Amino acid sequence: MISLPNILACSVCMGTGKEHLDSVAAGYAMLVMLVIIIPMLVSIIFFIARMARRENANLDPALSD
Secondary structure (H helix, E strand, O other): OOOHHHHHHHHOOOOOOHHHOOHHHHHHHHHHHHHHHHHHHHHHHHHHHHHHHHHHHHOOHHHOO
8 A cells, every 4th residue: 555655755756767757847847946936036135125225325314313
């Protein structure tokens, strides 16, 4: 009998051989997710830093501590 943890562990295994044929698809899926997520995070960080710099440049000195 095959248990659920063995099925789940095998489905994300990145081994080689004919018993791991879907590991190539899992690898490409992870690559695509990284290609999408990393530029999104970089752009969010860039725009937050840009807003902070612009706020500091245009802040009235009477309002700063």
